[in-house]
Amino acid sequence: MKNSLVLIVEDEPAIARILEAYLLREGLRTVQAADGETALQHHALLKPDIVLLDARIPKLDGFAVLARLRQLSATPVIMVTALADDVDRLSGLHLGADDYVVKPFNPQEVVARVRAVLRRTMGQQDQAVLRFGTIEVDSGSFAAFVNRDGQRMPLTLTLSEFRILAHMIRHPTQAFARADILDACMPESDALARTVDTHISNLRRKLEEMGATGFFPSVRGIGYRLADPQ
Structure with a gap:
């Protein structure tokens, strides 16, 4: 699980820095994207193990990015967004988000969810x-x-x-x-x-x-x- 790569897609630098700091403290690697187009480019080139994806980002919004990712891969995606309405939450889940965290959030909670998803994704030993x-x-x-x-x-x-x-x-x-x-x-x-x-x-x-x-x-x-x- 350590050294796993987390793609942080967030256009607010302060929030991105906070997430990065907490993830690095857990031994995870990070890469950042401030808009949807860059996020897709990073995903294609770097093959991250998990994506933290904001909904309101420039160029392509988070839902459009999620839809594109789901056409390409099964990389786990956790939406991290201020859109707290049930309609938005269900829209994200319908498009294929694996989890949904609403701002303002506790960074430790986000890290815990990342760790839990990675544990299940990378620690599975059942080869049947x-x-x-x-x-x-x-x-x-x-x-x-x-x-x-x-x-x-x-x-x-x-x-x-x-x-x-x-x-x-x-x-x-x-x-x-x-x-x-x-x-x-x-x-x-x-x-x-x-x-x-x-x-x-x-x-x-x-x-x-x-x-x-x-x-x-x-x-x-x-x-x-x-x-x-x-």
Whole structure:
């Protein structure tokens, strides 16, 4: 985890310096970008391990940057922004943010969330490949695929989406409560239970785009399962 590279995307120099100071104190490396275009350039060239992304930045706003990142990679992204409305929070999560921190924030809390995400991303030792139906999950490489018509097609997932899929594929017909999914897959987050609905909706859509239908049915009064029992 130490020496992991954090891309700080923040146009207020004082806030960027504070985040950098706390992250460096934890042994992490940092690089800064003050606008959306520079952030995408740094991401392409430097391949950071995680991105701290402000919403209100010049050239390309944070939501546009997040959407572009999600087309390119599954790099974990934590939104750090003054936009505290539920609509903004859900918009970020819908686009693929893995967590959402509202300004003003405690820098130590931000660092704790970064550490927790990196711990789960880089410390995973389970190399098992899990399969159910047409879905395949490789926990060691944090990759997921849909196998259809003899083709192995990669799924582009956020870290939270991958965690949920990897967690539920182990017991594909078990009904999982939203709170249990949060505890198992996003323990470092203070997200609300309805955040799970957004992630599940995104997972269902991405699978359907690959021709994998019938996954993640809702279970009335409980939450979700990966697939209904046959």
